[in-house]
Amino acid sequence: MKTYHLFQFGKGNIGGALIKQVVHRVDAMQTQYGFHFEYVGVCGQSQAVYDQAGLNEALEKQTDINRMLTNYPGYIAYPGPMAMLDIVLRNNPPNLFVIDTTGAEMTDVHLSCLRQGIPVITANKKPIADDYSAYDEIQRLGRGSTFRYWYETTAGAGLPVISSIKELVDTGDTVLEIAGCLSGTLGYICSQLDTGCAFSDIVVEAQALGFTEPDPREDLNGMDVARKALILAREIGYILNMSDLHVDGMVSDTLLEAPSVDAFMALLSQEDEVYARRMAAAREQGQVLRYMATVKNGACQVGLQSVPLDSPTGSLTGPDNIVVCTTARYKDNPLVIRGPGAGPEVTAGGLFGDLIKAVRVID
Amino acid sequence: MKTYHLFQFGKGNIGGALIKQVVHRVDAMQTQYGFHFEYVGVCGQSQAVYDQAGLNEALEKQTDINRMLTNYPGYIAYPGPMAMLDIVLRNNPPNLFVIDTTGAEMTDVHLSCLRQGIPVITANKKPIADDYSAYDEIQRLGRGSTFRYWYETTAGAGLPVISSIKELVDTGDTVLEIAGCLSGTLGYICSQLDTGCAFSDIVVEAQALGFTEPDPREDLNGMDVARKALILAREIGYILNMSDLHVDGMVSDTLLEAPSVDAFMALLSQEDEVYARRMAAAREQGQVLRYMATVKNGACQVGLQSVPLDSPTGSLTGPDNIVVCTTARYKDNPLVIRGPGAGPEVTAGGLFGDLIKAVRVID
Structure with missing residues (x-):
């Protein structure tokens, strides 16, 4: 043996x-x-x-x-x-x-x-x-x-994300778009926004529950999602570096640069009004906010987007991840993989x- | 080389x-x-x-x-x-x-x-x-x-269904349930039922569009789904034969035994009232009908079920397949794979x- x-x-x-x-x-x-x-x-x-x-x-x-x-x-x-x-x-x-x-x-x-x-x-x-x-x-x-x-x-x-994309590429399919929610933490925060809670309250609670990193900025700056998006983009042949990605964090740069975690948490409520406005605008159109990664046309974007409530990403709840892969073969009906994208x-x-x-x- | x-x-x-x-x-x-x-x-x-x-x-x-x-x-x-x-x-x-x-x-x-x-x-x-x-x-x-x-x-x-289930079993996870819609044809028919069309009209149209086998009974008897369900059940270690499965077709046995395709198609409208009643009952509870395969507790069932509209299977539209896999590891949030489950x-x-x-x- x-x-x-x-x-x-x-x-x-x-x-x-x-x-x-x-x-x-x-x-x-x-x-x-x-x-x-x-x-x-x-x-x-x-x-x-x-x-x-x-x-x-x-x-x-x-x-x-x-x-x-x-x-x-x-x-x-x-x-x-x-x-x-x-x-x-x-x-x-x-x-x-x-x-x-x-x-x-x-x-x-x-x-x-x-x-x-x-x-x-x-x-x-x-x-x-x-x-x-x-x-x-x-x-x-x-x-x-x-x-x-x-x-x-x-x-x-x-979740069988990378192997599935790899196989599509290997067998000659053309990947047109990979869109998805790749952070359980940010997914949880977006889900809570759906219920009408204030952004700062949600983050404070998520931190207390251990859903975020000890310094929640490591989640909220979007870099973890950006790394995953970069990996998927490279998988379909995009020659990109992290500096080529367009990454919008979930909080402003001013907050991200706060001198300490406590200072950051104290400033969080500054974002509440912005989020309340964005949520109201989304709701008016039957949409919700989701922190999305989009790989398309040779580029890669990471940030908050307003998506239809009844779309695969919009219907996502809690800490689930989702990846929606649209290809030449999977064009009218994409390949969708969903489930917890973190956890030991x-x-x-x-x-x-x-x-x-x-x-x-x-x- | x-x-x-x-x-x-x-x-x-x-x-x-x-x-x-x-x-x-x-x-x-x-x-x-x-x-x-x-x-x-x-x-x-x-x-x-x-x-x-x-x-x-x-x-x-x-x-x-x-x-x-x-x-x-x-x-x-x-x-x-x-x-x-x-x-x-x-x-x-x-x-x-x-x-x-x-x-x-x-x-x-x-x-x-x-x-x-x-x-x-x-x-x-x-x-x-x-x-x-x-x-x-x-x-x-x-x-x-x-x-x-x-x-x-x-x-x-x-869709990466069998390889994903295989990997869960190989790595020591316990699969508690596999539930899903495994027929694009029957998925299309169920989706059309949602819109209130008569069952017989839907089947006639699906046959004309080439969505069914030339003899639609080969889809409607549920045997194709049953074979797939049996394969998935065996993958998680169930020692089953086809005769052990509980398979309910989408039409009565009398219709399935009609002497010819034409005779079968002529009898189809007999089912319309049953479907109208079942759809009305489902709708009253915010549910829809889906042709489901369920692998659970050592057994395997295939047939029409009433499921919540906002569940992963209920929100399925058109010819998409879906597999929802609940395991010891994927318990609160199952592993879900969705997309077209047929096509050259x-x-x-x-x-x-x-x-x-x-x-x-x-x-």
Whole structure:
């Protein structure tokens, strides 16, 4: 039986969920597909463990991964991504797969793996949304005759968005437009606006409920959606950098530049009147506001739009994502994929799916 | 450069569209992925061509495939599926892939290919909806350590339905329910019912427009939807045969047993009053009628249901398909896939996508 060795950057919500899912399915994979997954290393932002003998047993026993790491004999202080990768490569584990569940700057690590033929499975958007030259090298190394780069979860989490678009392009379809709502957080805020609540109240509540990042500006500036939109645009062949995108955040630049989170939150109610006016104008036309990404005619736009209530995007509620793909083949009736586009379990499931596919093409 | 040889059963709407798509993309596949597709044979219900030297050039030149076949030197009368397969195998083309775009009884052919390690790409539902023992052998041979059986298009055509469900199961998710509308034809009829038209008028018009089979009973008996539902149910591990399904057609058995199509069409208006009553009852509750497949609790039901107008299935219009998948991970917000679930171009695109994936895991 062939053993595939896994090294994983990140052990937070998504990373932790993935470890649990994989370790739980090791026996089933052996029985059904005849291969074995074995974790040889995991690292967080402060600690790391590498053990060529395998970590599955320890990971299965100790479900608190932080405690498992600090209790593991020979754990080390995390030396940073490239130094960590060097340690892994010096041990030269056969059939290595590197998994990235961080949100860190990891372009160098991904490229370094690919240059050595090591497959990378990533939920981290940053490398694939990095400068086009890096993207281009990733694609050439990771998406040539053998697929070694898997990033389904970088847009829409576990939803089959990127693979579906990839397949349309591969089979010669022409993608005319990709439009969608790609942020659960901003989707929730837009849904609450539908009910007539004040914008500032909604954001305060969303922050309190943990629906936003600790600094809600990281959601409201639109950059997370912009990265996903850029990834989808590049998937259909647009040669774009982030600076080419037209990104309108959900709050004014003045607010985004507030000196602290508290200062920002205190200024939020300044936006209430603008939103009340926009909502009233939309409602008058039977429309609602949605934070949309639109990829079309070689360009990519991200921002708030007024859309018909009974359209696929307008009927979206709560934190769901939606992607509406109009192509030469799917012209009158687009291909629509909808569901939660964030969350540890669904994102980990998407990563695990990528891992299984990655193994299947290497085997 | 590695050449993959293709033999295709079926050259109708779907088969013809697939040939065009593949032949058109041969150069792109070479450049991008470093492999070459070459048709070595195609057969219809009366003629067949096999030429180990390759047919791409002839297929590209003569877009009318029927004419191409009859003009091709050495074409033969189609000897039936197993005899045809024997001819192909006697020639022993290396790296052979068999494609099935027919609606014929082909279980023996598929099994024969798989037993010899030949990958099969199929839009033909019948083998995979055949008796469970055949299904089980197909899965054991075609979905073990190497995937050699590809059937994404047997439910939802080009929509990523089966692959998404497969991935959820593979990664350890528990599928609680699959509910959906899996027939474009019956979806169109239900949509027209929403507008208040009489049932018999709708069917007569749908037949005239070519939206139904020449004998509309082949749609209205629900068996096509039942086959798709059975395929999805088996995908999540239900051990079921067609006889275990509860299938309610859209017309009474008396009508289905009419001696001819004309006799059937003449009797159709008998159903108008029943439909008018059901529609009125549904409308009173803010609901509409949809022809649903429901896979749940180990069982599988197919029939007309009254659903809320603002539900994902209720808001469906025209010939779109929809699949709503509720799982342990996708519980509060299900995974929803929507779009045209029939049509030559999208079905051929799905087959082509399967073909590329099939090559990638074999290579």
